[in-house]
Amino acid sequence: MTDVTANERSTFEIVAREDFSDVTYLLEIHHPLMARAARPGQFVIVMSHEHGERIPLTIADFDRQEGTVTLVIQAVGKTTREMQQTCQVGTKLYAVVGPMGDPSHTGGARKIVCVGGGLGVAPIFPQARAFKESGAYVIGVVGFRTKDLVFWEAKFRACCDEFIVCTDDGSAGIKGLITDGIKLAIAKHPDIGELVAIGPPVMMKACAEATRPHKIRTVVSLNPIMVDGTGMCGGCRVKVGGQVKFACVDGPDFDGHQVDFDDLMSRLRRFREEEKVALERWSASCRMKNPISPGPPESLPPAQAAPGLSTAQVPPDLASEPLVLPDPFEEVEGG
Amino acid sequence: MAKKKTIRTIPQQRSPVREQDPRERVRNFAEVNCGFRVEDALNEAERCLLCPDPACVEGCPVSIDIPGFIRKLSAKDFRGAYDVITGTNLLPAICGRVCPQESQCEGVCPVGETLEPVAIGRLERFVGDTAIAERWTNIPYIEPSGFRIGIVGSGPAGMACAADMAKAGCDVTVYEAFHQAGGVLKYGIPDFRLPNAVIDAEIENLRKLGVKFECNTLVGRLFTIEQMIDEMGYDAVFVGTGAGCPTLLGIPGDFLNGVLSANELLTRCNLMLAREFPTYDTPVPFGRRVAVIGSGNTAMDAMRVCLRLGAEKVHCIYRRTKAESPARAEEIHHAEEEGIEFHWLTNPVEILDDGKGNVRGMRCIRMALGEPDESGRRRPVPVAASEFDFECDMIVFAIGTNANPIIGQTAKLKLNKRGYIETDANLATSMAGVFAGGDIVTGAATVIEAMGAGRKAARSMKAYLGIRDTGVDDLAGPNGSAGKLFGIDVRERNFARIRVA
Numbered sequence: 001m002t003d004v005t006a007n008e009r010s011t012f013e014i015v016a017r018e019d020f021s022d023v024t025y026l027l028e029i030h031h032p033l034m035a036r037a038a039r040p041g042q043f044v045i046v047m048s049h050e051h052g053e054r055i056p057l058t059i060a061d062f063d064r065q066e067g068t069v070t071l072v073i074q075a076v077g078k079t080t081r082e083m084q085q086t087c088q089v090g091t092k093l094y095a096v097v098g099p100m101g102d103p104s105h106t107g108g109a110r111k112i113v114c115v116g117g118g119l120g121v122a123p124i125f126p127q128a129r130a131f132k133e134s135g136a137y138v139i140g141v142v143g144f145r146t147k148d149l150v151f152w153e154a155k156f157r158a159c160c161d162e163f164i165v166c167t168d169d170g171s172a173g174i175k176g177l178i179t180d181g182i183k184l185a186i187a188k189h190p191d192i193g194e195l196v197a198i199g200p201p202v203m204m205k206a207c208a209e210a211t212r213p214h215k216i217r218t219v220v221s222l223n224p225i226m227v228d229g230t231g232m233c234g235g236c237r238v239k240v241g242g243q244v245k246f247a248c249v250d251g252p253d254f255d256g257h258q259v260d261f262d263d264l265m266s267r268l269r270r271f272r273e274e275e276k277v278a279l280e281r282w283s284a285s286c287r288m289k290n291p292i293s294p295g296p297p298e299s300l301p302p303a304q305a306a307p308g309l310s311t312a313q314v315p316p317d318l319a320s321e322p323l324v325l326p327d328p329f330e331e332v333e334g335g
Numbered sequence: 336m337a338k339k340k341t342i343r344t345i346p347q348q349r350s351p352v353r354e355q356d357p358r359e360r361v362r363n364f365a366e367v368n369c370g371f372r373v374e375d376a377l378n379e380a381e382r383c384l385l386c387p388d389p390a391c392v393e394g395c396p397v398s399i400d401i402p403g404f405i406r407k408l409s410a411k412d413f414r415g416a417y418d419v420i421t422g423t424n425l426l427p428a429i430c431g432r433v434c435p436q437e438s439q440c441e442g443v444c445p446v447g448e449t450l451e452p453v454a455i456g457r458l459e460r461f462v463g464d465t466a467i468a469e470r471w472t473n474i475p476y477i478e479p480s481g482f483r484i485g486i487v488g489s490g491p492a493g494m495a496c497a498a499d500m501a502k503a504g505c506d507v508t509v510y511e512a513f514h515q516a517g518g519v520l521k522y523g524i525p526d527f528r529l530p531n532a533v534i535d536a537e538i539e540n541l542r543k544l545g546v547k548f549e550c551n552t553l554v555g556r557l558f559t560i561e562q563m564i565d566e567m568g569y570d571a572v573f574v575g576t577g578a579g580c581p582t583l584l585g586i587p588g589d590f591l592n593g594v595l596s597a598n599e600l601l602t603r604c605n606l607m608l609a610r611e612f613p614t615y616d617t618p619v620p621f622g623r624r625v626a627v628i629g630s631g632n633t634a635m636d637a638m639r640v641c642l643r644l645g646a647e648k649v650h651c652i653y654r655r656t657k658a659e660s661p662a663r664a665e666e667i668h669h670a671e672e673e674g675i676e677f678h679w680l681t682n683p684v685e686i687l688d689d690g691k692g693n694v695r696g697m698r699c700i701r702m703a704l705g706e707p708d709e710s711g712r713r714r715p716v717p718v719a720a721s722e723f724d725f726e727c728d729m730i731v732f733a734i735g736t737n738a739n740p741i742i743g744q745t746a747k748l749k750l751n752k753r754g755y756i757e758t759d760a761n762l763a764t765s766m767a768g769v770f771a772g773g774d775i776v777t778g779a780a781t782v783i784e785a786m787g788a789g790r791k792a793a794r795s796m797k798a799y800l801g802i803r804d805t806g807v808d809d810l811a812g813p814n815g816s817a818g819k820l821f822g823i824d825v826r827e828r829n830f831a832r833i834r835v836a
Binding site for chain 2: 233
């Protein structure tokens with residue numbers, strides 16, 4: 001096979017990695033041109049290897065000086081779990097294309113609430129920063145299951161005038177859902193001009209419902225299944241205010257009060273059976289492969305790898321546990 | 336020279352072409368048409384009357400010297416035949432497979448008035464395949480002209496433009512958003528019709544000409560057309576981004592799971608190799624009873640892909656009749672052989688769900704042909720009270736495509752109201768130095784028409800840049816406004832010269 005895929009600009013090398021929890025990890029990719037072009041709200045499509053699938057991931061941050069683009073990934077399906085194992089500093093992704101989608105409009109609003117839940121926490125950060133830079137009063141609201149999963153708190157505090165952390169168990173910030181945080185913010189500030197929410201569809205739907213009675217403009221970032229990301233497959237079609245939109249080229253940001261979330265959630269389940277097959281097969285191959293492998297890859301620094309993956313042993317979460325399938329509702333922005 | 340051939344003296348029958356048995360081939364993705372053997376090709380070449388005023392050349396969008404290459408073939412000079420074809424068409428192995436010859440060269444072949452026309456497409460493919468097998472390439476000595484050309488989109492239009500500009504000594508870079516070059520040839524046309532290896536071989540030829548391919552590059556978003564001209568130092572840019580944005584059904588139920596565009600199905604299957612799932616990670620929806628709406632080449636490809644993925648029954652739903660079907664004759668024939676069931680004069684009105692968000696079936700209505708519409712085809716009109724339900728679990732729509740939107744969204748190029756790029760007769764856009772051609776200008780058309788547009792744009796680019804090796808006379812109208820670019824006679828070339836200095 002001839003090599004017609006060479007990219008002379010970037011080799012998509014991973015230059016930094018950080019693990020926030022046993023399922024959430026951050027990758028920094030060297031791509032100066034993209035770092036220069038990226039704007040808040042945009043996404044990339046990644047292929048981790050030649051046989052891989054194209055997965056859309058929202059850009060969590062970019063550094064124009066360093067020439068890097070940051071992605072925060074949640075290991076929920078086969079591809080993202082595999083990347084959790086293989087993507088180490090110094091390794092290269094097979095393909096990264098973008099920045100895709102219409103950038104968010106981060107101007108105009110005087111007082112803004114930036115909401116991130118689950119994986120939406122990372123991509124909401126550049127929006128919060130951009131709003132701050134445009135002179136807005138920024139209220140950050142982020143939600144996690146528990147204290148251990150909280151990340152980027154300092155980064156958010158640096159660009160938010162107010163910052164509310166919500167956890168399910170109350171171990172950090174307030175105890176409650178993200179909508180409780182939103183209600184707090186709305187109660188305190190009657191003059192909120194706009195709310196931007198990124199997270200699982202069910203969370204974005206709840207956010208839109210929370211703001212609807214207050215008539216606060218609400219922007220959500222949608223994450224449907226897509227293939228090319230350039231408007232050609234139509235897989236990412238969503239219903240917005242009775243019209244059909246393609247999230248990849250017309251979005252990914254839409255008016256949250258107009259989006260048909262039930263339809264979006266139904267369409268996210270399209271490949272549920274196939275996702276199950278892929279994950280089971282991959283998990284089985286991990287069980288087969290790992291006991292005979294001599295050790296971890298050289299590039300795998302134990303300190304940075306996810307717990308349970310830094311030894312030559314079978315990853316316990318894959319081998320012993322019964323296979324727990326990700327709920328597509330949890331497969332949030334970037335997943 | 337041998338005695339002049341007449342319609343009576345030539346072989347009366349077309350050379351048979353070997354094809355995979357329909358029962359066998361519906362289970363694999365290998366090529367259906369196995370091509371001519373040497374003796375078949377020589378026999379078929381004998382059928383050409385070598386007309387002194389060949390209609391076939393007129394019928395070819397890029398005016399390949401068809402009698403010229405057939406004459407070389409007859410003399411067993413295969414390399415010579417390849418040289419003749421590549422004088423005008425760099426990609427014979429592709430065009431021989433995917434051109435609608437019956438409405439182009441073969442449609443006007445005089446032999447076809449009495450017998451079956453000469454199988455020009457299969458002969459062209461034979462020459463192209465021989466060249467690939469023998470690793471022939473025609474690389475002229477190219478004197479660098481110092482110009483840098485950027486090409487957006489690596490499909491047929493971009494490839495043809497790249498080849499011509501590289502031959503004119505330009506430093507050519509082709510940008511592709513996908514991870515592999517080839518555009519619609521790669522993601523759209525399945526392997527059983529056009530193997531990926533053939534596309535890669537033809538792209539390799541372009542590389543040997545010095546063309547650089549940069550994949551994973553989304554022009555418009557990673558950098559804009561304006562940046563290419565202003566910052567990146569391109570002297571001219573060609574936009575050949577195509578028309579791949581699928582037209583949606585717009586009927587109730589079209590959001591159900593199991594309803595997808597042919598483009599999505601084909602991209603998953605061809606480019607992402609979802610047919611190898613789970614060896615390859617990309618999944619593809621599986622349908623037991625599939626209905627494909629539309630009857631163009633894309634619809635044929637989608638139907639035959641579904642069969643090969645294991646569908647028990649595949650139906651074609653088309654609102655007109657077989658006579659109006661825009662697909663290549665050979666594709667319809669192959670689809671029929673493989674057991675596709677055609678429902679002519681049928682139109683879907685609603686997609687029915689199973690209560691869980693999946694497709695259960697489709698409500699259709701019978702149609703009848705009325706008065707001709709603007710395309711000259713008779714307009715289908717619904718027959719009152721003829722609705723009926725049709726059981727299926729997957730619906731693929733292949734009812735047309737629209738302009739790819741990203742360049743239009745990100746560059747200040749003048750577009751028409753349907754989103755296609757507006758150009759003058761020489762394919763110059765509203766932005767100086769930026770040319771466009773192929774589906775992004777004309778709307779969905781054929782591979783060879785896109786290649787023709789790429790070549791025409793290359794001629795205009797060369798005139799714009801003041802490169803002398805081109806036939807400026809090829810440009811439309813010597814005196815009319817078409818002979819001018821931005822109001823300046825192309826032959827003056829002064830404005831281009833200033834850019835160089």
